[in-house]
Amino acid sequence: MKRKILFLLLVVMTFLSGCWDSNEPERMLYINGIGVDFKDGKYELYAQIIDFTNIAKTEQPSSDQPQMEVGHATGNTVDEAIFNLYHSIDQKVFWGHMSHLVVSEEVMKNVELNPIIDLFIRYRETRYQIWVYTTKDPVDEILLVRPVINRAITLSKLGDPENSYKQESLIDPISIRQLIIDMNEPPHEVKLPLIRIDENWQSIKESIKAPVIAGVGVATPNGFKGFIEGDNARGIQWMSNETARGQITFKTDDDHGITVNVEKVKVDIQPVVRKEEVLFDVNVELEATISVIEGAITVDEIRTGVIDKVKKEIKTTYEEALKKDIDVYRLSERVYRKDLKAWDRSHKDGKLDLHEDSIRKLDVKLARLDATRKSFKETIEQ
Structure with a gap:
């Protein structure tokens, strides 16, 4: 009896041993x-x-x-x-x-x-x-x-x-x-x-x-709205919580160059619903490290320079997008998720009618500013 069972198993195994439908790499x-x-x-x-x-x-x-x-x-x-x-x-x-x-x-x-x-x-x-x-x-x-x-x-x-x-x-x-x-x-x-x-x-x-x-x-x-290129697109990185690292360079009043590496971005967009329109309050929080310093400059001057440059880039990208009817910061989605009644009242074909003043307030805050060598001065003094 055991021999018969063993024989049957061997017969069955002959049919299972091959991969007939496999693909050779x-x-x-x-x-x-x-x-x-x-x-x-x-x-x-x-x-x-x-x-x-x-x-x-x-x-x-x-x-x-x-x-x-x-x-x-x-x-x-x-x-x-x-x-x-x-x-x-x-x-x-x-x-x-x-x-x-x-x-x-x-x-x-x-x-x-x-x-x-x-x-x-x-x-x-x-x-x-x-x-x-x-x-x-x-x-x-x-x-x-x-x-x-x-x-x-x-x-x-x-x-x-x-x-x-x-x-x-x-x-x-x-x-x-x-x-x-x-x-x-x-x-x-x-x-x-x-x-x-x-x-x-x-x-x-x-x-x-x-x-x-x-x-x-x-x-x-349904189609294509256009390209946003070069410096006109730089504001996108400051309006994304996914941003891991970016760079800001600006000139001081003395025409010295300052470069700061932004290492963390936190964006909060709050819709402000009015009867006839929806506006937005935007808060951007950054953490940064100083990379390049030319000339004498204070911490407050660096902080102000970074904030002004980020604000400028955010506004430039927003205004360029408006020319092409693009909601580049997905402001419409904020209303859709937070206030459906306002959304139903305000949207047209799934999008808000945005204008230059739709961003009512843009607040940029530099939460942390480090100098990795613990100095806000030039390495080589003249």
Whole structure:
């Protein structure tokens, strides 16, 4: 009897020992980034495929082999372009490692983001933690940029933005998950980090291109509202509780330069409801460390300079956004969450009608100011 049972178990095990539907890793290609452009009424798809055999064992890949290659295809929809790309791909493609999506200015201006985002979140292999960007530069050039000193492409600024964001928090990185939330909640606008390419690094062999955060592009479920770029976008970092580190530089009355590193930001926005309109009281609390001092200056002068500069940048960004009908600080959402009756009475198509005086009070407070060397004087005295 025992022999019969053992024989049956051996027979059953022969059917369970194989993984018939498994995919061999070496016979698959891995998508790391996708770029989408729109030209002549068709979608232009760029797929960045990476070689894990070169980067899986080390963060410093071999310089003899390319880390990635970029494929290109067109279609009437993004999905059709993907299937057209499959025609020229040698192996099965795995999408589970896709880390970022870059959409061009033409996509932002001419088509809606919703069908593009919808495609990726409905596919079972992709994740909601895909970072989304926009650019005015050629999308394929963005995907061909490699990290400085040839670090692993999976650790690039686009694929791993949170790492560099902790050191310089100009624009919050945004994932597909957060994009959907911002689109669905008032004011139904999303700020995508604007990427440009700068050739500002140099090696012994060549100059190196690098992606630079240049501002934001603002999209809605129905279209595109415009870009806020350069210094006009600097106020965004002072109105975000996610800001980990920023920098303020200003000139004294004697034309000396002072640089202060802001290391913590706490923002509180309180809606003030009136019968005919809603205003806002904004309180921003900062903690900072002095970095550079030129000339003799008092603590009070530094404090005043920082506060004035932060206020100016917040107002500049707000006023630039108003020109494009953008609720850049998501003030509408504050009313929606705190006073639904006022929201129902005041909003139009899911957004408040903001104006220059909608921010009734802007109070910036420097809660802590440190000099790491315990001195507010120049290191070398003249």
